[in-house]
Amino acid sequence: MHELGITQSIVDAVLDAIEEPRITRLQLEIGKLSGVVPDSVRFCFDLVASGTALDGARLDIVEPPGRGACRSCGHTCEFDDPIVLCPCGSADVQVRSGRELKITAVDVG
């Protein structure tokens, strides 16, 4: 389960960036096409955050949908599935969003 390693990277990155002694909320962006399961990250978070400035912090996860443009017909479509199919039948879709895996904000104090 790579979510444990990913969650560890998230916690490390936040602690690197923020020097405050107590972080009360962490906001992430995990796109629907990112290959990372938000529920697994939630499951790992308490464990990994324990004993750090993030201990007890609330975790908010925003999940941007997949969005892309079909190279065959030009149609722009939304999809939540990593198998991307345009209504025209083409699988050749250029993905514009949905692959996000980012830390976007924290609350401190």
Place this chain on the structure above:
Amino acid sequence: MCGTCGCSDADGVRLNPEPAAGSVPVRTIALERQVLAKNDVLAAKNRIWLREKGILAINLMSSPGAGKTTLLENTLRELGSTIPIGVIEGDQETLLDSNRLRAAGCRAVQINTGAGCHLDAGAVGEALTSLDPPDGSVVFVENVGNLVCPALFDLGEHRRVVIASITEGEDKPLKYPHMFQAAHLVLLNKIDLLPYLDYDVAGFSGNARIANPSVDVVPVSATRDTGLEGWHEWLRANLTQVLTA
């Protein structure tokens, strides 16, 4: 929710509670950090190191037992005298695979990930230093057998090759699309077993192209030496590309 600036979350507008007397008020700090930034920095370092030495690095991924080590043994036998080849072996435990490759006359370094289900750029960077491959060589990184996690981690490699074997069924590209989307080449292994299975090679290729429209599928048998010219050709062409880039 405002999806443009991320100013709020799924709970909508939220008032932070009045801070208790004497405590610090809550402040929100905007951050913009890629979760895998640390890995990506190390991967970029590996890429520079490889470029300076003119080494082609290939990340070999598959489910457990699809035939990665067998393919490498075969490749060493066929090409080892003309192309210097080194291998970084990733497994959760044991030295079995690196011992097999050393027995085949190859420089090999083993990484044991323990509970970890994939290799990351940091471990591969250390393994590259200890492997110390000669300039102009090919380094194969045999990733941990797993069709899920290795697809997420850039190791600094130039190419990603996914091996699927026909005993796994035709549907794997649809069930594990991230892996097949990451691939530059798909080898379909164990085709010597076709007479014993109900397997649809064209169906598999079609599924691979649904996940990744530009990917080539090369059917091979690593134990019977079938179809491997296509693989060797691909390897030579990519080595030339990387050396002249």
